[in-house]
Amino acid sequence: MTNANAASEAISPAGQTRVWDPLIRIFHWSLVIAFTANALFVEGDSKIHLWIGYFVAGAVAFRIVWGFIGTKYARFSNFPPNLKGASEQVMEIASNRKRLHMGHTPLGALMIYNLLLTLIVIAASGYLMTTDAYWGVRWMEELHEAAVFWAEFSVALHIAAVIFESLRLKVNLPKAMVTGVKEFRN
Amino acid sequence: MKKILTSTLVASSLLLGTAAASFAEGSEQAADAAKQDQIRANLTGQGYDVRKVDMEDGMYEVYAMKDGKKVQLFLDDSMKIVRTQDIN
Numbered sequence: 368m369t370n371a372n373a374a375s376e377a378i379s380p381a382g383q384t385r386v387w388d389p390l391i392r393i394f395h396w397s398l399v400i401a402f403t404a405n406a407l408f409v410e411g412d413s414k415i416h417l418w419i420g421y422f423v424a425g426a427v428a429f430r431i432v433w434g435f436i437g438t439k440y441a442r443f444s445n446f447p448p449n450l451k452g453a454s455e456q457v458m459e460i461a462s463n464r465k466r467l468h469m470g471h472t473p474l475g476a477l478m479i480y481n482l483l484l485t486l487i488v489i490a491a492s493g494y495l496m497t498t499d500a501y502w503g504v505r506w507m508e509e510l511h512e513a514a515v516f517w518a519e520f521s522v523a524l525h526i527a528a529v530i531f532e533s534l535r536l537k538v539n540l541p542k543a544m545v546t547g548v549k550e551f552r553n
Numbered sequence: 554m555k556k557i558l559t560s561t562l563v564a565s566s567l568l569l570g571t572a573a574a575s576f577a578e579g580s581e582q583a584a585d586a587a588k589q590d591q592i593r594a595n596l597t598g599q600g601y602d603v604r605k606v607d608m609e610d611g612m613y614e615v616y617a618m619k620d621g622k623k624v625q626l627f628l629d630d631s632m633k634i635v636r637t638q639d640i641n
Contacts, residue, residue, distance in 0.1 A: 503604025503616025
């Protein structure tokens, strides 16, 4: 059933479609800022690192709720984890075929679940590092750092994939995440 | 298609480089074992529950508990405590 739904979304529309609601866009870009700040600039043992971390945890919690009650393309049911769809998308790229997706593509969906889970691990391990029980416990710190490294790798892959798909399908995906509108050019 | 792949690869390797650099940059490192043992023994004698001894910026950075409170201690080369910070 979910497969049939996903397939019916993958039509070839021309023109513009409003896909990302304002909350999704605010979520996305505030997460970009918060993650970049904490991963690259803010000292790990500073107060502000913790506050940014709590913000990220809150944003992820919001995204999960929004995945159930949000707008059409924000719902998890609109982009269920779908390995078959993902491998089809890989085949489609390999064979130079184009198929446009209104919402998240199957590969994009896997990246979203990966990032959400990784951020949960980062936030939870980061919080635990501040508790009496895990204060100065090295393996918790190592888990936190490994998860951050995995997130950085994933973000790099995500950006590369967005650029690649934008050029391949002639849809400006970064712009769509700003305006909320996917513009399909033929 | 080839052009797209090339430019994407260039962009992503730049990003990965940044990620890797930031990972390597993490300035905290475990202090060497002998020093660690010495610091541990010393501080344990003073009532600290020592959790971790790191090197940061040429100083020993100790994560410990004392009287149920989290503390961070900074020791210089001669093992003298130069700074104590309660973490709440």
